Amino acid sequence: MAHHTAEIVADNYTLEPARWAKGRNVLAFLALVSWVGLAAGFAMDREQFFRSYLIGFLYPLTIVLGATFFVMVQYLSGSVWSMTVRRIMENVMSSMPAAALLFLPIAFGIHDIFPWSHEGHVKDPSKASYLSPQFFTIRAIVYLVLWNMFALMIYRASTKQDTTRSIDQTRTALKWSAPGVFFLFITASLAAFDWIMSLDPHWYSTMFGVYILAGGALAFMALLTLLAIGFRRAGILKNSITMEHYHDLGKWMFALTAFYTYIAFCQYMLIWYANIPEEVVFYKHRVEGSWLWVSIFMIFARFFIPFFTLLARSAKRNLTILTVVAIWILFVQFVDLFWLVKPTWAHHGVSIHWMDVASLVATTSVFGLVFWSRFKTHAMVPVGDLRFEQGLKFENA
């Protein structure tokens, strides 16, 4: 194999401690400031705090769920192209423990967030017992335990492989990935029903779980692209993540943009076409007052802009374009969650509270700290995977 390694200029696969500390300090500072702010906000307006916090919590969570899904799929499909970015994916995935911690405010704020928690709001007795604070919390614990279990088991296998360089860990990761995708789909859908759809307890859509997962997967791919380009700018993994890999990341953003649009369009189309009052009310709230402009914005922001920007091959091989599109997608994912959650209380028009932004920073920075801490302990690429060298040399046909 000697002559192969000779062709490749090897990168330093560990992050320098000084750089790592710098990243941690930025994240810790953001976390500190935003949590202090949120504490003050909580004291001033408890109800608003919880409502803003829900959006903040969902934003990094959907992205981490997207990461978990993608890592599992990389193992299952025996993917080679993603070798050089797989550890970054896995690090995003393994920030899952933050979700367990950050869920606590939601558990304490059920009465301020969810209308069904008030006696008599849901008339049907069996549904009322499903949407009860106790059962809601139990379900949330089940989701979080399962997500953490799968994420951490796969992460452990992958990092162990760095030293063993054996196929055994690939087998272990595969064994967790197959049932993992299954449980992830079911629990993430139920979580989407519980944490977002039940904000209007009378509204329902079978597509909703897929919708949330699709948005999360897309936002995750944008984050991954941004991280990979960010590392390149800092001179990290410059020879490992090549233009071929960026091209594929661009393809994924493009494909997921199309997939998300497909899901979002079908959900809208079918509800609009059938025009059943209890279903259509969801979209009615979102075309009232200034929400109409957000809804129209979403059509362009979610589909037309990223789709046509990324359509050409040359665009997917242009790091500036990829950076801009990735930032855009990450921004629009927040708008999407805002658009899903906020009209529950702001019926007649858009209103932004400073705590909406503060909680976004607060939750994301905590997830970020867990994510970043992984770079201190492990290599930045799965050096022990047998296919790693193939991944380095990968080229688009």
Added chain:
Amino acid sequence: MADLAIQRQDAMNELQPPLVLGEHTTYHDISKQVSEIVEAPVYKTPLKWYIAVAITGGITLMMVAMFTYLVATGIGVWGNNRPVGWAWDITNFVFWIGIGHAGTLISAILFLFRQRWRTAINRSAEAMTIFAVMCAGLFPLFHTGRPWRAYWLFPIPNTDLNMWQNFRSPLIWDVFAVSTYFTVSALFWFVGLVPDLATLRDRAWAAGHKAKQYIFGSLSLGWRGSARHWQHYEMAYLILAGLSTPLVLSVHTIVSFDFATSVLPGWHTTIFPPYFVAGAIFSGFACVLTLLVIARWVCNLENIITIKHLENMNKIILATGTIVGYAYATEFFIAWYSGNLYERFAFVNRAFGPYWWAYWTMITCNVISPQFFWVKRFRTSVPLMFVLSLVVNVGMWFERFVIIVTSLHRDFLPSSWGYFQPTWVDICTFIGTIGFFLFLFLLFARFLPMIAMAEVKHVLHTQHDMEAHGGRAVNP
């Protein structure tokens, strides 16, 4: 050190098993093996092929007789009536359209995902797509009652007819979706065939068969395999793959709209589009598996369509079958969660009403049976996968039947409830299309190369290349 190298080689073999078996398989071996099936002279055609053609041809004639009878008598010869105005006709339509989806998934989506194992199975799967869409098209065509006026479905500018298509109807979207799908699939299939037809032409020339040389020569459109030809070919292939990918999703999405745009409980649910697409791929893969298990055995293609190929297909069957199960569960859950009495009734009635037997057949075949494929031993057992592939096809037919008939037979007014029973014409027509489908496939297997030779050779090339360097074929 040597042990380590061997260990590594074994591990790589496990991660990326070879896609063409045989120590020293050459390009010529592939050409020979695949072309000889097509080139065999009439008297060397296996007798079993003639028998199979006779049987399926006979069934095809029965189909023709059924349609003739229907046109001569009227749609009343089918069991459709109030309250079940749509029954086997649309069930069969959706069933056959669904079968076709695997071909496009294999040829287009797996191509874009760089799944090299698709090369051994894509040709026959694409052929299957085309035949399945032909079978599907027959049902709406004859349901019009006057198939010679089917062109009224197209928005042809006219003043004498005063026919204006209702563009708000999903049925008219079907006309566009299915005809586009058929056209693009046929093109894609033919473009892929061109280099192989040229191989057959050259072999006919070498063997001195003037007629064959002329036929394959015309069909191969002057292909000479120059670098420029390949460059154009690959670009065309990529573009067609890119166009087919959204088509796979759109066709079954629009088929699902036929139901989901209504307000009928059991039909109107937002998950229908992706659920129908997954179900279509599920049934399509099962059908490809059924046919290929037979074909690789009859034609001795085990070295090209390896166990690994079959295993991968079983994994897709497992994945899509489980997605379908997820959709069933979500529908049921949301029907309960909605608190809407009619929604709840529709689903309880599906599972425990008069059609309980159909519902549980569907659940057993579609959700439970693919779960066997979690176990590698079952995934790689040819007899088991053959049986399961048939079971899945039965299940997917029942899925459409359950959705369509159970939702219609008991709607909002109990006074108009009823029970659907198919007539003998319903049954014979459906069996007739199965015969027609197999008949076409038999002709294809005899007269055109069943394996995409040029693509398999490309895989072989990469495999040799990597073997020489101590690694295995790149299979990204």
